[in-house]
Amino acid sequence: MLADLRRTGSPRPGSGARPGYDVNVPEPRRPTGNQAALREANRSRIIDAVKHHGALTQVELAGTTGLSPATVSNIVKELSTSGVLHTAPSTRSGRRAQRVTLAHQLGLTVGIHVSTRHMHVALADTRYTVVTEHRMPLARHHRADSELDKAALLIADMIESVDADREEILGVGIAVAAPVDHGTGMIARRGLMRGWDGIPIAESMAQRVGCPTYVDNSSNLAALAELRLGAARGRSDVVVLELSDGIGAGIVTGGRVLAGQHGTAGELGHVVVDPHGPVCRCGNRGCLEAVAGIDAVLDVVNSGRSRAVNFTDLVVAALTGDDESIRAIADAGRAVGRAVAGLANVLDPQRVVVGGEFARAGELLVGPIRHAFEAGLLRDVGALPELVQTELGGRAPVLGALALAIDALDIQDLVIHDE
Amino acid sequence: MTTTELDLRPRVPATEPVMSLRGITKRFGAVRALSRVDLDVYPGEVVALVGDNGAGKSTLVKILAGVHQQDDGTITFENAVVSITDPAAARELGISSVFQDLALCDNLDVVANLFLGHEVTTGGVIDEEEMERRSWELLRQLSARIPSVRTHVAALSGGQRQSVAIARALVGEPKVVVLDEPTAALGVAQTAEVLNLIERLRERGHGVVFVSHNLADVQAVADRVVVLRLGRNNGTFNTRDISYEDIIAAITGATDHGASRNPFTEEPA
Numbered sequence: 001m002l003a004d005l006r007r008t009g010s011p012r013p014g015s016g017a018r019p020g021y022d023v024n025v026p027e028p029r030r031p032t033g034n035q036a037a038l039r040e041a042n043r044s045r046i047i048d049a050v051k052h053h054g055a056l057t058q059v060e061l062a063g064t065t066g067l068s069p070a071t072v073s074n075i076v077k078e079l080s081t082s083g084v085l086h087t088a089p090s091t092r093s094g095r096r097a098q099r100v101t102l103a104h105q106l107g108l109t110v111g112i113h114v115s116t117r118h119m120h121v122a123l124a125d126t127r128y129t130v131v132t133e134h135r136m137p138l139a140r141h142h143r144a145d146s147e148l149d150k151a152a153l154l155i156a157d158m159i160e161s162v163d164a165d166r167e168e169i170l171g172v173g174i175a176v177a178a179p180v181d182h183g184t185g186m187i188a189r190r191g192l193m194r195g196w197d198g199i200p201i202a203e204s205m206a207q208r209v210g211c212p213t214y215v216d217n218s219s220n221l222a223a224l225a226e227l228r229l230g231a232a233r234g235r236s237d238v239v240v241l242e243l244s245d246g247i248g249a250g251i252v253t254g255g256r257v258l259a260g261q262h263g264t265a266g267e268l269g270h271v272v273v274d275p276h277g278p279v280c281r282c283g284n285r286g287c288l289e290a291v292a293g294i295d296a297v298l299d300v301v302n303s304g305r306s307r308a309v310n311f312t313d314l315v316v317a318a319l320t321g322d323d324e325s326i327r328a329i330a331d332a333g334r335a336v337g338r339a340v341a342g343l344a345n346v347l348d349p350q351r352v353v354v355g356g357e358f359a360r361a362g363e364l365l366v367g368p369i370r371h372a373f374e375a376g377l378l379r380d381v382g383a384l385p386e387l388v389q390t391e392l393g394g395r396a397p398v399l400g401a402l403a404l405a406i407d408a409l410d411i412q413d414l415v416i417h418d419e
Numbered sequence: 420m421t422t423t424e425l426d427l428r429p430r431v432p433a434t435e436p437v438m439s440l441r442g443i444t445k446r447f448g449a450v451r452a453l454s455r456v457d458l459d460v461y462p463g464e465v466v467a468l469v470g471d472n473g474a475g476k477s478t479l480v481k482i483l484a485g486v487h488q489q490d491d492g493t494i495t496f497e498n499a500v501v502s503i504t505d506p507a508a509a510r511e512l513g514i515s516s517v518f519q520d521l522a523l524c525d526n527l528d529v530v531a532n533l534f535l536g537h538e539v540t541t542g543g544v545i546d547e548e549e550m551e552r553r554s555w556e557l558l559r560q561l562s563a564r565i566p567s568v569r570t571h572v573a574a575l576s577g578g579q580r581q582s583v584a585i586a587r588a589l590v591g592e593p594k595v596v597v598l599d600e601p602t603a604a605l606g607v608a609q610t611a612e613v614l615n616l617i618e619r620l621r622e623r624g625h626g627v628v629f630v631s632h633n634l635a636d637v638q639a640v641a642d643r644v645v646v647l648r649l650g651r652n653n654g655t656f657n658t659r660d661i662s663y664e665d666i667i668a669a670i671t672g673a674t675d676h677g678a679s680r681n682p683f684t685e686e687p688a
Contacts, residue, residue, distance in 0.1 A: 056566050063567035092574075117639075136611030137618060139638030141662060146635065150607050157608035298659075307434065307461060308642065308657055312622060 039075075042067055046075050050085065050100055054132035054161040057090065057097040076100055088163060101162050102131045107170040108159075109409075110209075111401035112151050113218060115177045115357070116140070116193075116245040116295075120398045121151060123158050126170070126406050128229060128399065131162050143195035144204065152208035169211050170409055173401035174201060175218035177246055179264040185215060188262045191282060192246070214404045218242060219266055220257050221400025222390075223250020226353050227257070228403055230391040237349045240390075241268070242397070243336065243358035243365070247289045251347065269293065271339050288339050292332035294358050301328050315361050329361050333368030340369065341376025344385055355390030362389075435498070437462045437594050437626045438514070443492035445478055452478040453650045455492065460595055460626040465617060467641035467658075468630045471670055474647040476630050480599050483628070484516040485509035497594070515593035519600045521584040525573035529565060530554045532572055533587045557586045561619050564612060578609025585616055595626040602636050614640050634666055648672055 042065070049064045050056055058076060062069045076098070079085040083103050090099035108131065113120040117140065122133035134154055138147065159166060176196065181188040185200045206213040223240035226232035232240060232252060240250040247269030251258040258265045269289030270282050277286025278296065290296050294311050301324065302308045309317070318325035340352060352373070354366055370387050377384060390396055436459040445453040453475045460466050470476050481487045482494075485506040493500050496512050503509045509516070523532050530550050539546045539553070554568045563582035565575070572580060581601055588596050598617070602610045617640045620627050631637050637644060638658055646653045646669040654669045654676030668674040 053564055053566055060566035060570070063569055134608060134611050135615065137614050137639040139635050139663065140658065142635075153607040154611065157606060161608075302659075307464070308659055310642070313463070 042071060043075055043079065046072065046079070047084065047102075050102055051130070051132070054158070055099055055101045055163055057092045057099050059092060059097060061100060086163075099163060102129060107168045108164055109170055109402050109405040110155055110172040111175070111398040111405065112172065112205075113175040113221075113397040113401055114138075114142075114147060114151075114196075115218065115397070119147060119151065119154075120394070121154050121158065122395075122398045122402060123155070123162065123164075124402050126409065128402060128406075130402075132158050133398070134158060141195055144199040144201065147195075148201075148205050148208060151205070155209060166210070169209065171211060171405035172205060172209055172213040173221070173403070173405035174205060174213065174215040175221040175397040175401040175404075176201065176215060177218050177244065177248075179217045179248075179262070179267055180215055182216075182259060182263045188264050189282070212405075212408060214408055216401075216404055217248065217250075217263065217266075218397040218400070219248030219250040220259065221250070221404060222355055222392075222396035223252050223257050223266075223400070224403045225392055225396045225400035226250075226355070226390065227252055227255075229399060230396060231353045231388050232351060235350045237347065238351045238353060239340065239343060239347060239349045240353045240355060240396075241336070241340065243292075243294075243354065243356035245293050245295045245357075247293050247336070247356075249340075249343065251343075252349075253347065268339060268343060271342070273335055273339055288335060292335040297328050297332050301325065311357070311360075315364070318361065318364050326364060329364045330368040332358070333365045334372040337369040337372025338376050341373045344373070345376070345378045349385050352385055352387045353390055354387065355392070355394075355396050357394060359390055360394075434461075436460055436495075437497060439495040440479075441493050441495070443479065443482065443489045443494070445475075445482065445487060445489050451650055453482075453489070456647065456650070456652055458628075458645055460628060462594065462626050463621055463624045464643065465621050465627040465629055465641045467637040467644045468628055468647065469632070469634070469637060469644060469666065469670060470647035470653075473649075474670075475650040476647055477599065478650075479647070480516065480597055480628070480630055483509065483514055483595075483597050484518075485514075510591060510593070513591070513594035514597065515588040515591065515595070516597040517581075517584045517588050517599065517601065519603060521580055523572045523580060523584055523587075526571065528571050529558075529568040529575075529583055532583055533557070533590055535587075537590065554586075557589060558582070560623070561586055561589075561616050563616065576609060577605045578612040581605065581609070581613050582616060585613075585620070589620075589623075589625075593625065595628065596620055597628045597630075599630045600632070601629070602631060602633055610636065634663055637666070638663065646670055646676070652676070 045065045046061060049061055056064065058072050059069065062072045076085055076087060080087050086101050086103040087098045090097050108123055108125060111122045111124065117138055118135060119138050120135045122130045124130045176193065178192040179188040185202050186198060187193055187196050190197045202213040202215040219242040222242050226240050232238040236255040238252040242248045249266040249268040251266045270284065270287045272284060272286050273288045273291055274286035278290045279285050280287035280290035298311065298314065301314060314325050318329055344352060354369060358365060366389060373387055374384060392399055438460045440456065440458040443453055443456045456479060468476050478487065482489050485503040485508050488504065494503060501512060524535065533554050534550050539549045551568055558565050561582065563586060565579055565582060572583060601613050605613060614636060617627060617629060629641060641658050644656045644658055644661065644666055648670065669676055
């Protein structure tokens with residue numbers, strides 16, 4: 001069980017989708033109707049509940065999962081012997097209780113993903129098992145100082161919620177939605193994330209949390225995560241698209257994520273696709289991002305409407321058959337597809353992975369991307385690079401941030417911790 | 420998140436407001452707390468109500484909750500002019516409020532709090548099982564992190580208590596949910612929880628009125644910001660096109676969006 005949980009990386013809690021070694025692993029068939037299957041189902045229920053809440057007493061576990069206290073007790077005992085769960089004595093309403101958390105040997109790492117509108121913080125062990133995570137919406141033009149403060153407080157809360165110590169935190173990785181200059185540790189180009197310009201992000205965060213901190217562009221880190229745990233596993237040349245308010249690409253060549261001279265490699269969003277298009281936040285006109293980013297699409301949809309819709313509204317409207325919404329998403333998809341075809345002609349990848357918040361639109365977006373992509377390719381049909389959706393959902397950047405922190409760890413230290 | 424997790428009930432974009440306030444005026448003796456305030460709330464929309472202390476936010480919220488009655492002006496709810504005479508009337512209409520003090524019973528567990536006053540009964544007997552089942556369903560829909568519904572509320576954290584209070588507001592499936600300072604006095608993790616909760620409310624198609632002093636929270640979740648200043652409207656903005664500084668300017672009166680009419684030529688107090 002232990003090996004199994006680790007091997008599957010960090011599955012989304014409760015979703016049943018498990019990123020594994022093999023990319024095309026189908027949903028594991030759940031056998032039904034026998035004792036062993038029932039026990040297996042109960043086990044995963046308990047693990048899911050612990051993941052969701054961070055820490056629970058056995059009594060609470062029984063309440064949350066609907067299992068009998070005896071079953072919970074048996075399964076917890078079994079899982080803690082195999083090293084998946086960790087129990088510690090505690091009290092609840094003045095009575096003795098067993099507090100159950102996910103086991104985290106080797107210390108913990110923190111991954112932070114700051115996108116244009118959300119912050120996602122995950123606490124994981126060094127094998128990508130996410131012990132607890134939090135998402136929170138952010139204001140439109142958020143600022144580095146207040147958001148890093150929030151992140152630091154959130155991390156302190158989360159450490160406490162899993163019964164860990166501050167000392168157990170080995171490293172922090174941060175993914176930001178803008179290119180990061182590896183030399184200076186700042187956003188490589190001003191104006192892309194205005195509240196974060198000129199801030200040495202990693203240094204600033206390291207001061208707040210008191211442990212080594214690393215920062216990189218979220219698209220590059222999404223590519224790293226797909227390479228380790230997701231749809232790019234076992235491949236050496238891949239393009240990972242991050243389609244959100246901004247558009248970025250993480251380029252993997254020869255098994256390594258391409259950074260470029262200043263860290264701006266893969267800024268696909270700033271490829272000009274329409275010289276007469278709208279002005280982009282970078283200052284140029286008609287960048288892919290200003291045509292096909294979520295914000296740009298919403299601007300088009302909302303023009304002439306008295307009430308603004310947001311992205312979820314748009315997707316729901318499209319899924320329920322609203323022509324205008326379907327077309328707006330498809331137009332964006334075609335623009336992305338053409339640009340990616342150009343990139344694929346240059347790089348000759350094995351796979352293109354579509355991720356980011358926009359990927360929530362599913363086939364409504366990916367269909368048009370694929371259509372324009374295949375039309376623009378140089379290669380013969382039959383040897384086309386595959387275009388697939390992410391296997392990590394919206395978690396790719398945060399998992400990549402974890403990978404960044406984990407990669408930087410000193411292995412010797414870990415061995416000593418392990419004893 | 421995948422598309423399969425989205426709630427596909429038809430809900431957007433609604434073009435008709437579910438609730439619409441026009442010319443609301445309220446006086447307490449010689450003090451005019453509200454003068455001719457307008458407010459629209461659409462289904463599936465989060466409207467933030469912001470303003471300085473004494474701007475009239477709480478008075479407006481209390482009128483919506485049926486605690487006070489307006490002296491002048493009309494409230495239209497689902498295309499009918501209504502009068503909200505007391506809190507029970509507000510609830511009946513489908514306006515549900517969560518106040519700052521939450522009004523939870525510390526000595527009762529989560530289920531009892533959620534259904535206090537309208538317990539589910541079968542054959543005259545309280546149906547605990549059904550109430551527990553529904554509690555779980557509700558808390559799950561809100562993705563609330565409550566470890567057990569049989570925990571006494573006293574043992575919950577600030578964010579969890581807020582979650583319970585919001586869940587309780589949803590028991591009668593209201594059209595409009597009014598939240599008065601839901602993130603005040605909460606830690607960061609709990610604030611994150613409450614903000615996520617507000618996004619869930621929006622996705623469930625409720626109109627949400629969100630009173631807050633914290634503009635970061637406002638900008639994070641609100642679709643529209645309604646600014647009150649000295650008891651009057653001082654502008655309504657889409658959060659998409661407004662900066663933090665613009666809101667501050669409207670709150671403090673540095674910019675004027677129709678609030679400072681001459682008080683002497685206006686209707687007599």
